[in-house]
Amino acid sequence: MKKIFMALCMVAFAIVGCGDDESWSPSARTNDDSSEETSSSSEKAKSSSSDTQSEVKQSSSSEKTGKSSSSTDDASSSSVKSESSSSDENLQSSSSSSTDVRSSSSEAESSSSSVSELSSSSLNDFDWNLPKEAYLNPDIDYGTVTDERDGKVYKTVTIGNQVWMAENLNYYDATDLSVKEKSWCFGKKDNKDSTTCDMAGRLYTWAAAVGKSADECGYGYTCSLGSGDIRGICPKGWHLPTQAEWNTLFTAVGGSSTAGTKLKSTSGWNGGGNGTDAYSFSALPAGFRHNYGNFSYDGYYAYFWSSSEDDGDGAYGMFLDYNDDYGYLNYYYKYYGFSVRCLKD
Numbered sequence: 001m002k003k004i005f006m007a008l009c010m011v012a013f014a015i016v017g018c019g020d021d022e023s024w025s026p027s028a029r030t031n032d033d034s035s036e037e038t039s040s041s042s043e044k045a046k047s048s049s050s051d052t053q054s055e056v057k058q059s060s061s062s063e064k065t066g067k068s069s070s071s072t073d074d075a076s077s078s079s080v081k082s083e084s085s086s087s088d089e090n091l092q093s094s095s096s097s098s099t100d101v102r103s104s105s106s107e108a109e110s111s112s113s114s115v116s117e118l119s120s121s122s123l124n125d126f127d128w129n130l131p132k133e134a135y136l137n138p139d140i141d142y143g144t145v146t147d148e149r150d151g152k153v154y155k156t157v158t159i160g161n162q163v164w165m166a167e168n169l170n171y172y173d174a175t176d177l178s179v180k181e182k183s184w185c186f187g188k189k190d191n192k193d194s195t196t197c198d199m200a201g202r203l204y205t206w207a208a209a210v211g212k213s214a215d216e217c218g219y220g221y222t223c224s225l226g227s228g229d230i231r232g233i234c235p236k237g238w239h240l241p242t243q244a245e246w247n248t249l250f251t252a253v254g255g256s257s258t259a260g261t262k263l264k265s266t267s268g269w270n271g272g273g274n275g276t277d278a279y280s281f282s283a284l285p286a287g288f289r290h291n292y293g294n295f296s297y298d299g300y301y302a303y304f305w306s307s308s309e310d311d312g313d314g315a316y317g318m319f320l321d322y323n324d325d326y327g328y329l330n331y332y333y334k335y336y337g338f339s340v341r342c343l344k345d
Contacts, residue, residue: 026332128196128200135267142166145237150171154342156344157281159280164281165238169233169340171202184203185203186298200286200339201339203287204233204340206314210223210232218335219313222309238342238343238345241306241307242306242307244308247329249281260324261278262277263279264277285298300321301319302320303332305338305339306329313333313334314333316332317329
């Protein structure tokens, strides 16, 4: 039934079409089966029509994932799955979760078509013309790591027992088709202009992030990556973090309910959504790339891949929202272009 449902959704999506509706953002797909990877489920999804946009959040009794009255904060976070059936309606269902539907009254949300592309950034607090250092924490002495493949130097920071890159990865190899054809600079239709990459790193499909070709680990292909650290696109001595390692980061900063505030940079987030950057992770709202080629939501959202695959269609990613304090671990389709943060082995 799940496969039939997904097929019908994909057909409906194809009929309605992506068009130029850039107010849409990746959403977590509803999980019809019980997850074996986590003990609770959360959901964050955004859908829009021509007049309104609403945010759907689902949470279980064991974890607070939205702005609800629950006082429980599950540090192990959640696997989240959702799917939008058309551009006019997003149907969400889960037998084990309650739904909190919150309408957005934000002018930036209702006018997202004017901010989703790099060329239309009059309402965008995220300035691509600034150097990346402008968004780092000025009160910390960062460590550094040099990627021996291209000589790029990245700031690093220790959080708890983990050492993270404090910048998004910006690795590109024109001879490696898995990277060349499956990674992009925000707002750029080809790889000749890397100015946005220089500031906020590249956006990679999941296959590129784990260092595999699309016909090995891309959308529709299940790949066996093993149980050890997955280096993926990261430099030698570093790896793409697992879902569990993102959870470890959440725990180190006080739990998923405040991870967004503590991990976000102190500037660049629209609508007053800046963080405290208390641990100098300096997460940037670099947006994402749609599977059909457009770029959206710079200044509003940050998406980071994990190395944890769920099935042939999707894997898990970490998500931060300008509009709340949470850190999320959601299920996303492998063809989206997301940022990458590397973790030291």
